[in-house]
Amino acid sequence: MAEAQSRPEGSKALLWTSVTVVYAAIMLFPIFWMASMMVKPNDAMFARPTQFLFMPTLEHFSYVLEHGFHWYLLTSFLLCTVSTALVVIIGTPAAYAFARFEMRAKDDLFLFILASRMAPPVCLVIPFYLIFAKVGLLDTFLGLTLAYMTFNLSFYIWVLRSFCRDLPVELEEAAALEGWSKPQIFRRVVFPLLRNGIVATAVLCFIFAWNEFLFAFMLGGRAVQTLPVSIPKLITSQGVRWGEMAVVGMTALLPVLAVVFVLQRHIVRGLTLGAVKG
Amino acid sequence: MAIAGDTITATDALAPLPRERLWYPYLLIAPSMIMLVVVSLVPFLYTIYLSFHAAKFGRVTDFIGFENYAVLLTDPRFWNSIGVAATFVLIAVPVEFMLGLAGALVLNQNVRGRSILVPLLFMPTMMAPIVVGLLWKIMLAGSWGFLSYNVLERFNLLEGTSVFASPEFALYALIFVDIWQWTPFMMLAFFAGLQALPMGPYRAAAVDGANPLQMFFHITLPMMTPLLAVIGLLRFIDAFKVFDTIYILTGGGPGIATETPSILANKMTFEFWNIGEASALAVLVWLAFFAFCNVFYQVAKKRLNAF
Numbered sequence: 001m002a003e004a005q006s007r008p009e010g011s012k013a014l015l016w017t018s019v020t021v022v023y024a025a026i027m028l029f030p031i032f033w034m035a036s037m038m039v040k041p042n043d044a045m046f047a048r049p050t051q052f053l054f055m056p057t058l059e060h061f062s063y064v065l066e067h068g069f070h071w072y073l074l075t076s077f078l079l080c081t082v083s084t085a086l087v088v089i090i091g092t093p094a095a096y097a098f099a100r101f102e103m104r105a106k107d108d109l110f111l112f113i114l115a116s117r118m119a120p121p122v123c124l125v126i127p128f129y130l131i132f133a134k135v136g137l138l139d140t141f142l143g144l145t146l147a148y149m150t151f152n153l154s155f156y157i158w159v160l161r162s163f164c165r166d167l168p169v170e171l172e173e174a175a176a177l178e179g180w181s182k183p184q185i186f187r188r189v190v191f192p193l194l195r196n197g198i199v200a201t202a203v204l205c206f207i208f209a210w211n212e213f214l215f216a217f218m219l220g221g222r223a224v225q226t227l228p229v230s231i232p233k234l235i236t237s238q239g240v241r242w243g244e245m246a247v248v249g250m251t252a253l254l255p256v257l258a259v260v261f262v263l264q265r266h267i268v269r270g271l272t273l274g275a276v277k278g
Numbered sequence: 279m280a281i282a283g284d285t286i287t288a289t290d291a292l293a294p295l296p297r298e299r300l301w302y303p304y305l306l307i308a309p310s311m312i313m314l315v316v317v318s319l320v321p322f323l324y325t326i327y328l329s330f331h332a333a334k335f336g337r338v339t340d341f342i343g344f345e346n347y348a349v350l351l352t353d354p355r356f357w358n359s360i361g362v363a364a365t366f367v368l369i370a371v372p373v374e375f376m377l378g379l380a381g382a383l384v385l386n387q388n389v390r391g392r393s394i395l396v397p398l399l400f401m402p403t404m405m406a407p408i409v410v411g412l413l414w415k416i417m418l419a420g421s422w423g424f425l426s427y428n429v430l431e432r433f434n435l436l437e438g439t440s441v442f443a444s445p446e447f448a449l450y451a452l453i454f455v456d457i458w459q460w461t462p463f464m465m466l467a468f469f470a471g472l473q474a475l476p477m478g479p480y481r482a483a484a485v486d487g488a489n490p491l492q493m494f495f496h497i498t499l500p501m502m503t504p505l506l507a508v509i510g511l512l513r514f515i516d517a518f519k520v521f522d523t524i525y526i527l528t529g530g531g532p533g534i535a536t537e538t539p540s541i542l543a544n545k546m547t548f549e550f551w552n553i554g555e556a557s558a559l560a561v562l563v564w565l566a567f568f569a570f571c572n573v574f575y576q577v578a579k580k581r582l583n584a585f
Contacts, residue, residue: 009388013389013390017390017391019384024398027399030416031413033416033424034413034416049427049428050428090309093309093310094310097306097307098307100303101306109307109311111575112318112319114575115318116314116317119318119567120519120521120567121519121521122519122540123322123325123560123561123564124321125544126328126543126553126556126560127324127328127557130328131320147317149313149314150318153314153317162584207404211405211406213406213407213526214521228406228409231408231409232526242416246412249408249412253406256406257401259404260397260400260401260404261397264396264397265470267404271463271467272467272508275509275578276467276471276509276584
C-alpha cells in the first residue's frame with residue numbers, strides 16, 4: 001500500500017516478514033508435531049517431560065499397512081474422483097446458464113442452490129439415512145456419491161458461475177454472428193476460457209469430499225469406508241494408537257497440502273462462494 | 279428481436295431463434311436442478327413430514343401435529359444446546375474476525391515470500407475437521423499432550439484430566455480449536471479484499487499528510503465494510519453448524535456441556551432413535567439457516583456487488 005513509500009523499505013519488509021513467519025510457525029506447530037509422531041516410538045510419545053529427540057521407527061506405518069488402511073485410501077480417492085467428475089459434468093452447463101441467460105424465477109432457483117450449500121449436514125443425514133435404508137443405498141458407493149452432491153454440486157454451480165461472469169461476452173457474441181450454434185459456442189469458446197475456473201472449483205469439490213466425515217460415517221462405514229472414517233477405528237480396546245492415527249491423519253493431509261500451493265488465490269474465492277475474488 | 283416481457287441484454291446476440299432461446303438455458307440447468315431436488319429438496323420435505331409424525335426407532339406411525347415441536351421447545355436440553363451454540367459462535371467468530379483483520383493488515387505490508395506463506399497459513403482451514411480434531415487431541419491429550427503437559431500443567435491451570443473432559447473448560451477448548459482453524463480463512467479473505475483496494479485514495483491522503491492510523495479508519499475501514507460484513511456473516515453461518523470437530527473432541531460432553539443443536543440432533547437420531555423430535559429440531563435449524571442464507575445473499579449482492 002501507499003503508506004510504505006517513503007520509509008526504508010528493507011528493514012520494514014524484514015520486520016513484517018519475520019512477524020508473519022513466526023506467526024505461521026506457531027500456528028503450524030501442531031502439524032509438525034503430529035508429523036513427528038508418525039515415526040515416534042510409543043515410549044517416547046508418552047514420556048514426561050516431553051521428549052524431543054528419539055530413534056525414529058517405522059512400526060506405525062507397518063501397522064497401518066497390515067490393517068489394510070491403504071484400501072480406505074483407495075476408497076476415498078475413488079469416491080471423491082467419481083463424485084467430483086459427476087459434479088463437473090452436470091454442473092458446468094448449469095453454471096454457464098445461470099451466468100449468461102435470462103430465466104424465469106432465476107433468483108429463486110439461485111437461492112435454492114445457495115440454501116442447499118448452506119444446509120447443515122446434520123439436518124440432511126437424518127432423512128438421507130431413512131431414505132437410503134428404504135431403497136438400499138446405505139453403505140454403498142452410489143449412496144455416498146449422491147449425498148456428496150448436496151453440498152458439492154451446489155457449491156460448484158455457485159462458484160463456477162462467478163468465473164463464467166468474468167468471461168467477456170463479446171467473444172460469444174462474435175461467434176454467434178459467425179453463425180455458430182450455441183453448443184458449438186460453449187464447446188469452442190466458453191469451455192477453453194473457463195478451463196482454469198473449472199479445474200480450481202473441481203479441486204475444491206474434491207477436497208470437500210475428501211475431508212467429509214459425517215455422511216461417510218453415518219451413511220457408509222463398513223463396505224464403503226473412507227480415510228477420515230477409518231481414523232476412529234484406531235481407538236482400540238488396547239488403547240488409542242496415536243502413532244498410527246498420526247500416519248493416517250498426515251496421509252489425509254497430503255492432498256490438502258498440494259492443493260493450497262497449487263490453487264492459492266482461488267481458495268479465497270471458493271471458500272467465500274465467489275463473494276471475494278482472490 | 280426481443281420477446282414481450284423479456285429484457286434486452288447483451289446476450290440477445292446469442293439468440294438467433296426465439297424458440298430455441300426459450301428452452302436452451304432450462305435444458306442446461308435441468309440435470310443439476312433435478313439432482314438438487316432429489317438430494318436437497320426431497321430430504322428437506324421428508325424431514326418436515328417426519329417432524330409431524332410419531333417416529334421412534336425408525337418406524338413412522340401416527341400424524342401428531344405439532345407435538346414433536348411442543349416436546350422439543352419445552353426440553354431444557356434443547357435450550358441448553360442453543361445456549362452452547364450461541365456462546366460458541368459469539369466468542370469464536372468475533373475473535374476470528376479481529377485476529378483475521380489484524381493478520382490481514384500485517385500480511386498487506388511488504389511481506390516477502392507470500393507465495394509460500396499464504397498457502398501454509400491456509401492449511402488449518404483446508405484440513406479435514408477430523409484431522410483438526412486429532413491434532414488437538416494430541417496437543418492437549420491428558421498427561422502427555424504437548425500443550426497440556428508443557429503449558430496447562432506447568433502453570434497449574436488444569437491437572438489430572440484432559441481439557442476436553444473438563445465441564446468448565448471443554449467449550450472454551452473447542453472455541454480455541456475453532457479459532458485456530460478459521461482465523462486463517464478470515465485473514466486471507468480480508469487480505470484479498472485489501473489487495474483489491476484502489477491506491478488513489480491513499481496517495482491523496484499521503485499528500486494531505488494523513489498518518490497510517492487515519493488512513494486505516496477513514497479509507498481502509500469504510501471501503502472494506504461490505505466485505506467484512508459478508509465474510510463475517512458467512513463465518514457466522516458456518517460456525518453455527520460446526521459438527522465434526524465437536525463430535526470428535528468431546529462428543530457434546532462432558533454431560534451436555536458442549537452439546538450444540540447439531541450434536542443434539544445427531545444424538546436424538548442415532549443414539550435415542552427419536553426421529554420425530556430430531557426432525558423437528560432439524561426443521562427449526564433449517565429454517566434459521568434459510569433466513570441467514572437469505573441475509574447473506576442480499577448483503578453480498580447489494581453491498582459487495584457480488585453474484
